[in-house]
Amino acid sequence: MxxxxxxxxxxxxxxxxxxxxxxxxxxxxxxxxxxxxxxxNKCERTANHATTGVIELMPIDDGEYFSFKYVNGHxxxxxxxxxxxxxxGVLSQMSTGYPLLLxxxxxxxxxxxxxxSALAAQVQARADSVTMALIGNGAQSEFQAIAFRDMMAIRKxxxxxxxxxxxxxxxxxxxxxxxxxxxxxxxxxxxxxxxxVTTVTADKAxxxxxxxxxxxxxxxxxxxxxxxxxxxxxxxxxxxxARVMVEFEPQTRAEGEIQQLPQNSPVVHFxxxxxxxxxxxxxxxxxxxxxxxxxxxxxxxxxxxxxxxxPNPAQMLDLIPEPANAKDLYSLCAIKYQENxx
Amino acid sequence: MxxxxxxxxxxxxxxxxxxxxxxxxxxxxxxxxxxxxxxxNKCERTANHATTGVIELMPIDDGEYFSFKYVNGHxxxxxxxxxxxxxxGVLSQMSTGYPLLLxxxxxxxxxxxxxxSALAAQVQARADSVTMALIGNGAQSEFQAIAFRDMMAIRKxxxxxxxxxxxxxxxxxxxxxxxxxxxxxxxxxxxxxxxxVTTVTADKAxxxxxxxxxxxxxxxxxxxxxxxxxxxxxxxxxxxxARVMVEFEPQTRAEGEIQQLPQNSPVVHFxxxxxxxxxxxxxxxxxxxxxxxxxxxxxxxxxxxxxxxxPNPAQMLDLIPEPANAKDLYSLCAIKYQENxx
Numbered sequence: 001m002x003x004x005x006x007x008x009x010x011x012x013x014x015x016x017x018x019x020x021x022x023x024x025x026x027x028x029x030x031x032x033x034x035x036x037x038x039x040x041n042k043c044e045r046t047a048n049h050a051t052t053g054v055i056e057l058m059p060i061d062d063g064e065y066f067s068f069k070y071v072n073g074h075x076x077x078x079x080x081x082x083x084x085x086x087x088x089g090v091l092s093q094m095s096t097g098y099p100l101l102l103x104x105x106x107x108x109x110x111x112x113x114x115x116x117s118a119l120a121a122q123v124q125a126r127a128d129s130v131t132m133a134l135i136g137n138g139a140q141s142e143f144q145a146i147a148f149r150d151m152m153a154i155r156k157x158x159x160x161x162x163x164x165x166x167x168x169x170x171x172x173x174x175x176x177x178x179x180x181x182x183x184x185x186x187x188x189x190x191x192x193x194x195x196x197v198t199t200v201t202a203d204k205a206x207x208x209x210x211x212x213x214x215x216x217x218x219x220x221x222x223x224x225x226x227x228x229x230x231x232x233x234x235x236x237x238x239x240x241x242a243r244v245m246v247e248f249e250p251q252t253r254a255e256g257e258i259q260q261l262p263q264n265s266p267v268v269h270f271x272x273x274x275x276x277x278x279x280x281x282x283x284x285x286x287x288x289x290x291x292x293x294x295x296x297x298x299x300x301x302x303x304x305x306x307x308x309x310x311p312n313p314a315q316m317l318d319l320i321p322e323p324a325n326a327k328d329l330y331s332l333c334a335i336k337y338q339e340n341x342x
Numbered sequence: 343m344x345x346x347x348x349x350x351x352x353x354x355x356x357x358x359x360x361x362x363x364x365x366x367x368x369x370x371x372x373x374x375x376x377x378x379x380x381x382x383n384k385c386e387r388t389a390n391h392a393t394t395g396v397i398e399l400m401p402i403d404d405g406e407y408f409s410f411k412y413v414n415g416h417x418x419x420x421x422x423x424x425x426x427x428x429x430x431g432v433l434s435q436m437s438t439g440y441p442l443l444l445x446x447x448x449x450x451x452x453x454x455x456x457x458x459s460a461l462a463a464q465v466q467a468r469a470d471s472v473t474m475a476l477i478g479n480g481a482q483s484e485f486q487a488i489a490f491r492d493m494m495a496i497r498k499x500x501x502x503x504x505x506x507x508x509x510x511x512x513x514x515x516x517x518x519x520x521x522x523x524x525x526x527x528x529x530x531x532x533x534x535x536x537x538x539v540t541t542v543t544a545d546k547a548x549x550x551x552x553x554x555x556x557x558x559x560x561x562x563x564x565x566x567x568x569x570x571x572x573x574x575x576x577x578x579x580x581x582x583x584a585r586v587m588v589e590f591e592p593q594t595r596a597e598g599e600i601q602q603l604p605q606n607s608p609v610v611h612f613x614x615x616x617x618x619x620x621x622x623x624x625x626x627x628x629x630x631x632x633x634x635x636x637x638x639x640x641x642x643x644x645x646x647x648x649x650x651x652x653p654n655p656a657q658m659l660d661l662i663p664e665p666a667n668a669k670d671l672y673s674l675c676a677i678k679y680q681e682n683x684x
Binding site for chain 2: 077173
């Protein structure tokens with residue numbers, strides 16, 4: 001029987017431990033895995049495209065464990081009361097190929113994306129950053145806000161979304177977190193005075209949400225929403241001017257903001273920066289960009305974390321057969337009556 | 343909540359309808375999907391290799407539905423009481439990216455592999471075939487035997503396995519099916535007088551189980567076990583001499599028996615043969631080979647079939663969040679107390 005971590009299980013985990021704590025704990029797992037980057041067998045995710053969105057599978061292994069995430073990205077979904085991004089995943093043992101855990105990964109994707117964003121900001125943003133512009137106030141925005149409050153000491157948020165109701169929802173949800181919030185009327189206004197600019201928009205288009213005149217010297221841009229071929233958020237001149245950090249280069253070349261640049265444009269690798277091999281930022285006035293598209297290792301870390309903090313979930317699934325004799329799979333469907341229909 | 347079809351559900355389906363019926367019904371779904379081959383968005387499966395085996399993800403979509411299968415292949419597992427092959431999969435809606443069904447696919451893989459083998463034999467084996475050699479008497483052998491009894495009128499089986507206990511198990515399981523069984527002491531003996539030779543062995547090696555002198559003119563070879571780079575069952579000269587039919591050519595070039603031949607060796611496509619565009623066999627004396635490695639479309643068909651025959655499974659999973667407001671994912675983990683730890 002396979003342990004199953006449900007949406008309710010992850011919800012309860014967050015309620016009991018606190019969102020900030022869960023994001024921070026998860027960030028330790030993500031950092032630990034990025035620090036052993038070369039142990040992983042990495043590949044680009046598979047992608048099946050519809051006109052309305054994409055379904056991706058993200059496999060990875062470290063020789064001992066395997067994981068994959070199923071995740072979709074369908075911006076029109078919210079118009080029908082459905083999530084833009086839904087996800088689930090499995091952690092398995094490489095030696096046997098058997099799954100060890102099936103888990104929800106929708107809430108967890110929001111958690112791990114926020115944790116990864118904040119980890120990246122720790123090595124790219126100026127240490128004195130206190131103000132963050134948050135462009136896109138949808139499903140992931142609370143997670144980003146709280147991750148940056150708890151992992152980066154961000155105390156002031158400047159919010160903008162084309163959907164005013166989304167911003168109002170975010171303000172209401174953050175009301176008890178002690179964050180100074182300013183609602184802005186444009187992206188440009190939100191970026192004014194921001195030390196960090198986080199973009200988490202969902203449009204599947206070559207959008208240019210952040211243009212050069214909006215970005216002040218020394219800004220760190222945390223570009224979360226552009227994560228698909230043909231989907232970007234940042235103007236090409238901003239990307240060109242910035243020190244760009246990537247998770248897994250081949251995937252980011254195809255899906256990230258740097259899809260706008262030549263294949264040999266300079267980048268630094270998140271794993272190298274975490275390991276102090278390269279610098280994420282070299283000067284106070286530099287513009288830095290975390291060109292985040294999300295990588296399988298972050299889901300691998302998340303599944304490891306969930307397995308550790310929810311070791312005995314309430315539900316066990318009858319997903320893999322357990323015949324008494326492994327070569328007698330048929331015993332599970334033995335027919336008691338003589339089948340002589342032919 | 344996501345419908346979940348468990349191992350027990352598929353076991354019950356087989357017990358209630360009969361294995362032969364389920365395999366035949368499933369073959370109609372598989373045939374229908376192969377007949378609309380060009381509607382599918384196809385890709386090779388991902389593969390994460392361990393020294394003991396491999397974990398694969400097999401995605402596919404037809405524009406309306408998406409499916410993937412997770413499947414492992416770990417021959418050493420049986421020594422520890424575990425299955426060589428375990429699998430599960432998901433059917434999803436392309437327009438929303440949401441999963442519609444999670445199902446066990448271990449039993450179902452045995453069903454769909456047998457159904458596909460028998461479908462292939464219908465278009466490649468001689469119509470008067472009555473005797474089949476079954477080399478490899480492990481977990482999949484009963485499914486092959488009954489599929490060929492019910493879909494090809496095979497009445498005589500000649501069995502061989504290096505594991506005598508496996509053969510004894512198969513004989514016991516088939517005792518009520520009215521099949522004339524001969525236990526053989528070698529592969530060569532099993533092949534004698536066989537109209538069809540089915541190989542379902544599991545070794546992850548370039549094995550040559552079937553050599554030229556064993557194969558009589560007019561034989562159809564159903565090669566099920568060689569399905570991985572570096573894993574074959576049939577001697578290169580047998581493959582060269584045969585009319586070879588493949589499911590999805592790029593995958594079979596890498597994983598099938600034809601990995602032993604040049605990349606441009608002649609093959610015919612299963613979908614073309616089913617559609618009567620090409621012939622699976624052109625003469626009575628010809629040797630034909632179904633170089634089966636298993637393709638995602640067969641699992642897609644299986645999930646469609648399971649959804650139709652088990653429309654309301656007993657278990658529903660809390661796998662995908664359902665917040666009242668799709669942009670308010672955070673509502674599912676709202677913290678009731680002021681979190682002011684920082």
